[in-house]
């Protein structure tokens with residue numbers, strides 16, 4: 001095996017391997033942190049803006065009447081966006097309707113992929129209560145992400161046992177060939193050590209950016225490396241208590257700037273351009289956190305305003321059950337009367353009367369146009385949650401689709 005060492009220690013080395021019957025140069029990244037060290041002075045302004053924005057976002061959880069409800073929807077939005085990056089057509093509405101088993105006519109595989117992402121991040125958060133962020137947890141997350149879905153045949157939950165490549169139709173004409181199999185474990189072990197180290201004194205946010213690139217460069221799975229790598233950023237920030245809820249989703253930013261994103265990943269490898277990447281990454285964190293903070297504020301206002309409308313729109317007994325139903329709509333923006341009966345313990349006539357109140361005051365609308373199996377949507381809430389994914393169709397247009 002011939003080894004060519006490149007000049008700077010920030011750059012990795014290439015290892016010649018045989019793949020697909022040809023000799024190709026696989027890339028071996030140096031372990032983190034970068035050496036020479038990251039120029040934090042150059043990133044100072046970006047870093048403090050990103051920290052400010054994240055702090056505001058984390059703080060708004062206190063103002064939300066029930067932060068877990070926002071989180072519930074927010075994670076789902078991230079899932080939709082992440083899946084769209086790889087060409088999945090699922091929308092937030094598809095996902096929500098899938099969850100209430102009202103997905104007639106929708107492409108199940110695509111929706112399942114989104115649903116798996118939600119499951120994986122929620123599972124990861126739960127596991128972080130008991131376990132550190134480890135390679136084992138990353139494999140568990142991967143298994144959940146690919147379960148019964150696209151990529152299912154590509155060893156879910158297992159690090160790769162064959163050589164992969166990025167770009168091109170074969171390793172020989174690839175844009176980049178990740179580390180060879182015999183180096184994979186040592187690359188991953190070094191990454192795991194960096195996940196836990198505290199001696200470098202690097203800000204957690206900077207470390208999150210470094211970890212993301214290193215993970216993508218190692219490309220340890222046969223599929224799903226992008227999705228796991230993005231999920232890792234949010235989980236790492238939660239594990240290091242920079243965020244208390246996973247309210248940061250970078251997917252939209254990375255989707256919007258995909259060409260720059262891929263170019264910068266490449267330039268870290270080719271030129272050791274960590275500062276350029278971190279500048280981009282921290283800008284993305286700030287922009288994304290600001291957007292989420294504003295959305296959370298608008299949701300707080302919406303819920304408050306709608307509670308007022310319900311109270312003044314019906315006499316107190318009907319208003320009380322409508323308020324109870326409204327609470328559930330904050331968690332599940334699409335609901336059926338059956339689900340409401342199950343969840344609230346209210347009788348079917350009471351639930352129906354509550355739904356009428358909500359329809360009368362314009363909070364929810366029936367979206368199927370059917371007599372049986374009616375589904376109600378919390379339209380203004382959906383409109384806010386949907387921003388950046390796709391425009392919410394008017395309530396009536398769903399009827400035509402189904």
Ligand SMILES: Nc1ncnc2c1ncn2[C@@H]1O[C@H](COP(=O)(O)OP(=O)(O)OP(=O)(O)O)[C@@H](O)[C@H]1O
Pocket residue numbers: 082083085086166175176216217221222223224225226227228229262265266
């Ligand atoms: N030149 C590159 N160098 C390193 N990583 C890259 C490069 N180009 C793309 N990537 C990473 O590879 C990911 C795609 O890998 P893979 O197909 O395994 O992941 P995925 O989760 O299935 O797809 P996606 O990221 O598109 O959702 C991209 O999201 C990006 O993070």
